[in-house]
Amino acid sequence: MKKVYDNATEALDGLLHDGMFIAAGGFGLCGIPELLLAAIKEAGTKDLTFASNNAGIDEFGIGILLQTRQVKKMISSYVGENAEFMRQYLSGELELEFNPQGTLAERMRAGGCGIPGFYTKTGVGTQIAEGKEHKDFDGETYILERGIVADLSIVKAWKADDTGNLVFRKTARNFNPPAAMCGKVCVAEVEEIVPRGELDPDGIHLPGIYVHRLIQGDHEKRIEQRTVRKRETA
Amino acid sequence: MPWDRNQMAARAAEELEDGMYVNLGIGIPTLVANYVGDKDITLQSENGMLGMGPFPFEGEEDPDLINAGKQTITELNRTAYFDSATSFGMIRGGKIAAAILGAMEVAENGDLANWMIPGKLIKGMGGAMDLVAGVGRVIVVMDHANKRGESKVLRECTLPLTGTGVVDRIITNLGVLDVVEGGLKIVELAPEVTEQELRDLTDATLVD
Numbered sequence: 001m002k003k004v005y006d007n008a009t010e011a012l013d014g015l016l017h018d019g020m021f022i023a024a025g026g027f028g029l030c031g032i033p034e035l036l037l038a039a040i041k042e043a044g045t046k047d048l049t050f051a052s053n054n055a056g057i058d059e060f061g062i063g064i065l066l067q068t069r070q071v072k073k074m075i076s077s078y079v080g081e082n083a084e085f086m087r088q089y090l091s092g093e094l095e096l097e098f099n100p101q102g103t104l105a106e107r108m109r110a111g112g113c114g115i116p117g118f119y120t121k122t123g124v125g126t127q128i129a130e131g132k133e134h135k136d137f138d139g140e141t142y143i144l145e146r147g148i149v150a151d152l153s154i155v156k157a158w159k160a161d162d163t164g165n166l167v168f169r170k171t172a173r174n175f176n177p178p179a180a181m182c183g184k185v186c187v188a189e190v191e192e193i194v195p196r197g198e199l200d201p202d203g204i205h206l207p208g209i210y211v212h213r214l215i216q217g218d219h220e221k222r223i224e225q226r227t228v229r230k231r232e233t234a
Numbered sequence: 235m236p237w238d239r240n241q242m243a244a245r246a247a248e249e250l251e252d253g254m255y256v257n258l259g260i261g262i263p264t265l266v267a268n269y270v271g272d273k274d275i276t277l278q279s280e281n282g283m284l285g286m287g288p289f290p291f292e293g294e295e296d297p298d299l300i301n302a303g304k305q306t307i308t309e310l311n312r313t314a315y316f317d318s319a320t321s322f323g324m325i326r327g328g329k330i331a332a333a334i335l336g337a338m339e340v341a342e343n344g345d346l347a348n349w350m351i352p353g354k355l356i357k358g359m360g361g362a363m364d365l366v367a368g369v370g371r372v373i374v375v376m377d378h379a380n381k382r383g384e385s386k387v388l389r390e391c392t393l394p395l396t397g398t399g400v401v402d403r404i405i406t407n408l409g410v411l412d413v414v415e416g417g418l419k420i421v422e423l424a425p426e427v428t429e430q431e432l433r434d435l436t437d438a439t440l441v442d
Binding site: 028030031078079081086096120123127158171174224226228 | 279280281282283288289290291292294295296297298299300301303304305306307309315316317318319321322323325326345356357358359360361362363364367368394395396397398399
């Protein structure tokens with residue numbers, strides 16, 4: 001089966017429809033599927049629900065789809081860096097479901113692993129727990145959280161082979177593996193597709209079984225907060 | 235003299251012991267890393283890293299290497315990377331010995347509020363709810379009072395909670411308090427801060 005496509009638009013062909021649910025990898029602007037997001041903007045698909053830890057910034061990441069009003073709802077843990085997001089949320093144009101970060105990651109992982117729900121201590125006694133089933137195990141209270149199954153997953157990796165085996169780089173791995181796992185279809189964008197046999201089978205971070213379509217492309221990889229230290233002079 | 239930000243961070247660093255895996259929150263807690271000295275501490279960053287190093291030298295920033303505050307950082311020769319589900323697996327699973335976090339309010343029963351001011355600030359809880367629910371020990375570092383001079387050390391939190399009964403120790407500019415049966419216990423006072431000064435700025439019940 002051919003998984004490699006020429007570009008993001010072709011890789012998404014036939015997969016997009018209004019009102020769909022998309023899981024996206026990335027943390028802040030690190031390891032986000034920037035080429036696929038740009039192609040979704042281009043496609044004009046509307047009323048999207050995104051499960052994504054963050055919503056990008058105004059002009060990068062999921063932020064570009066907020067500007068074009070393509071997003072109906074976000075499921076996120078932190079949205080602090082996005083003025084347009086705030087504006088749409090406060091005016092009621094955008095729905096927002098806050099999930100604790102670990103709960104969101106586990107919801108994706110579980111959904112991809114055939115686990116429809118799990119109990120967690122996270123959020124017990126807070127507004128996150130309101131309306132959720134509570135259950136005691138060994139004297140401690142837990143709440144029931146649901147696994148996520150998305151219509152489509154979009155992720156970004158460092159390297160791949162043509163079978164979709166993925167290798168990530170440093171902290172750009174973040175939400176990408178769990179996001180990839182929870183989609184009915186997963187499209188990955190990578191910096192380099194290498195010939196079969198070049199990736200160490202022991203070093204594959206996400207096996208190709210989770211990846212259905214694949215593109216190679218140039219990534220801007222924007223830095224959100226550039227922090228440096230001074231060189232000590234000897 | 236009450237402690238300043240760096241002195242609070244230095245005091246918080248005294249809480250850390252050799253061999254600990256620790257998660258530091260944003261703000262003053264980040265400064266704690268500057269004061270661990272020779273102790274063998276492994277810092278966790280919840281976006282998927284154990285063994286967090288200092289900020290990079292100028293020109294060596296790597297967009298693929300950031301901390302949970304989205305700042306560019308570096309790796310160490312002990313560093314390990316993993317995905318977000320694994321990261322919160324170790325947090326929720328109690329493998330992280332301690333978290334040092336900032337706060338908007340702490341209550342005498344250990345309730346913590348540090349993620350939301352209704353109608354004012356919507357940013358999200360990030361990983362804070364998972365951290366306080368899962369790590370071994372939660373140490374809060376914050377100013378004793380807010381900018382209007384009102385106590386942040388309360389009988390009951392007024393803001394939406396991050397966790398209930400989760401805080402073990404509070405380090406403020408005025409001193410150190412422990413959450414114990416019946417209220418808070420003064421463990422230590424900052425230099426030249428009197429017990430009365432601390433009591434005057436504390437809304438919570440203080441017990442001996």
